[in-house]
Amino acid sequence: MKYLKFFSRWFVGVLLFVTYGALAQVATISQNYFVSQIKVTDSAMFFDGNKVTGKHTENNPNGFDYIFGDALSPHGDCIKVYKNFVFMTWYHGGKDDRRVMLSRLNTKTGMLKTIAFPHRHTGFKGKWWLGESHNTIAVGISPKNDSIHLLYDMHRNGRVNAFADDYLRYSYTLDGAATVPDEQFNLSLFVNSKAGHYKHLAFPGINDIETTKLLTYPAFFTGDNGDLFMKMRFGFSANGKMLFARFDGKQWHGYTDFNRVLASEHGSKYNWGLYGDFKYVGGKFRVAFQRRSKNKTDKYLYQNGIYYAYSDDPIGVSNWQNAYGEPIALPLAKSELIKIAEPGDWAKTTKKDQVSIVHGFDFTVTDDGDEHFVSQVKDLEFDQVINLHTFRKSGSKEFTTVKYETGSQLYTAGNYVYLIGLNNGRVNIARTKGGESNFKVVYQHKQGPQFDKGVLYVADGKVYYYLKKADGEGDKRTLYLQVFNLKS
Template sequence: MKRIALKHFVFSILLFAVVFSQAQVTLESEIKITDLAMYFDGNKVSLNTTTNNPNGYDYVYGRSLTPHGDCIKVYDKFVFLTWYRGGKNDRHVMLTRYNTETETMKTIEFPHQHTGYNGRWWIGETHNTIAVGICPKDETIHMVYDMHRNGNVPAFSNDYLRYSYTTANAATVPDEQFTIDLFVQSPNNNYKHLAFPGINDVNTTKLLTYPAFFTNDQGDLFMKNRFGYSKNGKFLFAKYDGTDWEGYTDFNRMQASSHGSPYNWGLYGDIKYINGKIRIGFQQRAGLNNDKYIYQNGFYYAYSDDPSGLTQWKDHEGTGFTRPLAVSDLIKISEPGDLVTTTEKDKVYMVGGFDWTVTDNNDIHFIGRVKDNSTTSSTAGQTKQVHTYKPAGASNFITTTDFSGAETLYASGDYVYIIGLNSSGRPFVERALGGTNSFTRVYEATSGKRFRKGQVYIKNGRLYYYLLENNSSDSDDTQPTYLQIIDLGIDNGPKSFAVTLITPSDNDSFEEGDIVQLYATATADEGEITKVEFYANNALIGEDNTSPYSLDWTPSTTGIYAIKAKAYKTGGDSIISSEVTIEVTEVDESDLTGDVYRLRNVATGKFLGDEGGSANPVSMNDTGEDTNKHWNFVKTNVGGTDYFNIDSETNGILRATGAGFAPGAYLVVSTGKVAPAGDTDKIWTVHYNETDDTFRFESKDNGRFLYHDASGSVTNISAPETDIRSVWEAISTSESLSITDEALRSPSIKIYPNPARDKFTVAFQNISTIRRVEIYSILGKLVYQNSISKSKQEIESSDFTAGVYIVKAFSDSNKEFHTKLVIK
């Protein structure tokens, strides 16, 4: 089996000169909004607390409700901010509009008050956020209050929604006319409406939570909500077209296990309208009880080409799928949980620090945080900050942990931004060109007020930062809030005629067979860029006539290449970028460092396993999936010669014992020793046979080889190369094994190879008699159906077009089993 070479889908850091060609980031203004923002100054209490603390404002989740959620928007020359006024016995909903031209601030007080947790007004509840949105079609203002599924609470049987909205053109009225009279009165004379005009689905409306607004380029206003629970919930949205609301539209299904998913799942993330498309990014919380994730897992992403979001949903590769989505794996882009070692139940923690955005250039960026909560692993307590991104034009996402971490991520123009508060509580801004990980701090306040938290909104190259001041006192149930307006320094002026090769970088090295991703930016001083050509050693290797300008190129031979880009503009004029030099090196198939492998004996088909402890004989196993069957090769130099330690993922390095070892001669045993180590009996020489891509592992240089003895023991003995009990396959853990290599203990359906080209096999384990197999396209069309009465079925795939398919198998008890098939 051919070992899979690691690919270098690595985009290089952009030259600092490009980054800093942007104008300077500057603070334009700071405006105090109020001294009386409500603040929970008491104690954090349990959800079943009923007592009212006379000495403070107790809370159940967090101290700060303002600013929180979708509480700031910019429309025309106005900034809209929602907040709750304190103290504890006040709690009124407030809406402030700040006029950036006249510097006039007008605030409206509503009759509504913070409802607290499940109606206990004296218990602070940070889910009770106030989302605000403006519809460009009629300039109406809309406000929705998160009641946190209070439709389930008897006290809110007639108060399950707090929706307020204005008459047309209210958003831009003169300052003196901005009053509560702009809002449409409700039947009970408190501006609280129990329905959205046009939507009559009361059962859904009363259980909505996590509201947020966004608009599309057509001027429609959308409202996003979550419905359901953490492990069985859905995102849905509704659209206001300037007349009425339309909805609800479900993105995904609840009870997904009844629609092809192996489990039920819920979502933690957001729906946004960015760069001309409705997009969704989330982590899921699955209804599983025995996996390694205590809460969330995975990064998931999709988008719709339909500005209404009703149709044309696609994964990141542009492959369509039907909505509502049931099988989340169809849009999974990465699994951060695999970046930590533990596989123990409930030990991978991925809460916090998750966000995503997309640049105007269509670079996709996700961030997150994953922690190993194992109590036994050597990496226990390890936290990794994750940045997963896909440069425009690239085929794959890149994941790096060379990232300092952030709570939120934003985009403006072709740049991505990290915006937050430093250790002193003052704002900072970091910026990177989209499609890179090259974040540079471009702004940081070193004096002035300190803040507890903030909420960001970016519009037309300006950062509007809604901030809660840290006044160094937690013994007050009111706090000041401010609005800072920061110019991000995005240069929207005239462009020069220029082309810059962003990747690869000078002196980059690639292995033979690697894909080299070429990526260039180009601007025209007049007219437009018509195409960008890419050259290697002055030979044209490809071109791209649409931005982003990119090319995936696989060099045909090893050697040194000079790479450059050439841009053309209207009229035919051209300009050439600076050259960079890269090297393509021959792949050393015998070098097993840099990856993790399963070692399978060619004669027996069994996998080498480490039984743990020290001096325990190693074992041979039918499966190579468990972590104690995974091996690293660590180079160590002894006497000027390079040898290797064979290092277990779960224990230590292997020792080749001698003739006098008890309980048997020349056994191979585990140790607790850490690599690299130069002990004579713990180093190995790797012998590679390129004819069949196999290996023999010699104990140092003594002529004894790692050997699966007929007795079942693993020894190190003299053996000719023709004795295939001394011959091994090194199979990367990133490579899927065939179905016969996997230990399947529960009912399952598996496909191999997957992805497939000419044919594939559908195989079943621990399932009663299979009656039939059906294969559906991603759009739900039946493309294959056949009866089956055996444990595996080979299927020709020549009639299948490239894409993603769902395979369904039906047992004699009519139970369904599902999995995903990819045809290349």
């Protein structure tokens, strides 16, 4: 009966989903870098229960239990800026709701419009009552036809029997949907599916269903020529590959594998997976990551190294090179061919599994070609945390690695590289000139709400920071958007 009651609420929700519209209250303060702040919602889904293991099956009547992290909004590739619009994704709380939501802020009119979708967060391996923080909602915009693309609630769904006909959660709009007037921004812009839930089981143009079934960590980015790229991981943590596909405004092309699974069968000593990112920055298609190897005898508990390659091909299919301009063939099996640094060498310990590298990795490249990487090393034996900055000025051959104090995410605007993150719950911005390591704090926000999580996007010299308020009770939390101007 409990399931039947839940299904009834879910079905009614599907029939009654609506577009939420509200005039955003934009507070503009002329204070240094700060531009504006709006509240996006007071109803973002939050896991307020206990952290449990993957073997847990019970439904906690007193909270929303979870497997990994306690917050799924904002998380992942959840914010994009396109023309005068800011797009933000989130799940609607609480535990019995869990709907996929897409908000659009029109920065010219101040109007915030939100679309509610039928799909609800399906939880850990189909157990909807267990929160799964891998299952982010990614949003991408195609500059070639102004269409919106969403990928959500995906963590190797093809391995779950209950998802035999629900392994890909992909929603997309008609041409021009991203820029429609405020009053037209609603669910009717999205192309419905045969099942009536706006989810499609394939990318138009891609027929590789077996790969599609096992994708995780969806994200989007755009190239200089206006192509929209989708990137994901296929496989597992220590035996996985990164791949991408390309949308040309009409259909998808792919998949293109950057590396191989089962690398040990293709010349590598061990199988390995990768934790990093594809980006189109500094005029090139690039990838940088840290490797998680199947080697269980070394000092690394999880990842090691910095691995980096780029392509001059605007669609990323050919002409891949390592950091020193030497050609490499895809899919890559020997990760050593593109290794540029070893952060683990900065740890004192030599004992097995005592170097932990899982957080703090990012990279960017300036328009001038200055390359910058940050990483964080934890020496478990000596209880030390080491933040490292690896960089190379354009035209130089070798990389330099130094310690630095401000750990955060890397971004570039103009001739500067920025580290942007939270300090004491509020936005902190540090910068250095490209090709240097002289980070100095240029702005610390000191008023308004305090936050404990955020995802940001930099566009046209501005930071759009999508933030979760730190305090709150129950299975809902408050989300804000703050905007900062990067003055050079």
